[in-house]
Amino acid sequence: MTAIGIHDLELATTHHLLDLGVLAERTGVDPDKYRLGLGQDEMSFPAPDEDIVTMGATAALALLDRNGMEGVRTLLFATESGLDHSKAAGVFVHKLLGLPAQVRVAEIKQACYGGTAAIQAAVGIVQRNPRERVLVIASDIARYTLDSPGEPTQGAGAAAMLIAADPALVEIEPASGLFSDDVDDFWRPNDSTTAIVDGRLSISAYLDALTGAWDDLAGHDGPAIGDIDRLVYHQPYTKMARKAQARLGEHLGVDLGDDGLVPGAIYNRRLGNAYTASLYAGVASVLDHESDLVGKRLGLFSYGSGSVSEFLTGVVQPGAASRTDRFTAALDARVPLTIDAYRGLHARELPSAQDVETPRVTEAPFRFAGIQGSARRYERR
Ligand code: CAA
16 A cells, blocks of 8 residues: 655744743733643744734745645645635635646634644545645634633644655554544634633543544554554643643553653644644654654644544654754744733734735735735735
């Protein structure tokens, strides 16, 4: 059988960051609650001329610069933070990247799980025609109401991946475990810019889904836990991966420890939650910070509130050996926000009926220029 999986992977984030120490000063909370209790140091925050399209296009541009566009006939855009009830955000990216007309574009939604659904759909497309490559973009802005418990777990980022035959980075293995359940743990109604969340329920729903998906993987000829070398979890905040690892160990009656989780948390601690991109930021973080993973098996747990989850596995390929940390420079380059500037940007709303030109702030290759005649306008800088 042809090996299919992640051939290349690139991350992008926003112009701004908010240091969680600054947020703690405002909320009057001990900063260690955020740094140790949640395992988060910073959160990315978009400038007025950035959104899921500009982040997604930025990540994909770097990917296509390295790999070319040959064989790319599908662009799947996964997001929780959709911009339009009808038009896929990927259509804007298609134009910004100058992709040919002969590309199918669609948006995939199921909270933070959408990126994994897109990868599995892409694997199917490549299996049918191994000369095709699929561009998968997972891009999100995680936003909760000001002064809510979810506020320190906001963030923003995009992961662009090229799914191809004979992949250079990670071969996705055929067996996977699934678990879906209709649960009101986290959702965002069509007329709301912030998510509604029941924090306690979301944690227990995540952990129940983890063991449910694991059991399904085991029932579908998945590997034994001892044959998985690194576990990478969806990280709404990095402490959640430690809770997950402890629960899985308890479920299986083995001590999994949590040292192996450190490399996969390096980017996410600073990015914050990036919903669909969060698991793949964790994968990038592991590949970029561990040098001896070639031939080793990764176990990936993808959770999307609401809820749909999947436990999949992948084997690291030789191309991963040449990866280095390219993303810390982008995280370092972000411009810190004061608490007042952050709260001002958070409260900003852009009704679609009002024409608006956004201020020029971002230094990324693409910017959201504003709204004209109810349509969003983008430009290359
Ligand atoms: N020093 C060190 N640790 C401290 C501390 C201090 N001074 N003060 C508190 N802590 C610890 C607490 O003991 C707790 O640790 P444990 O979780 O190990 O018990 C941790 O900090 C958090 O404290 P609280 O539980 O009191 O925090 P909270 O109730 O204010 O909020 C939250 C936590 C519910 C996760 C909230 O941030 C939230 O609602 N976040 C959004 C929802 C979310 O991320 N859910 C995760 C699963 S759902 C999912 O994965 C999908 C998705 O992406 C949204």
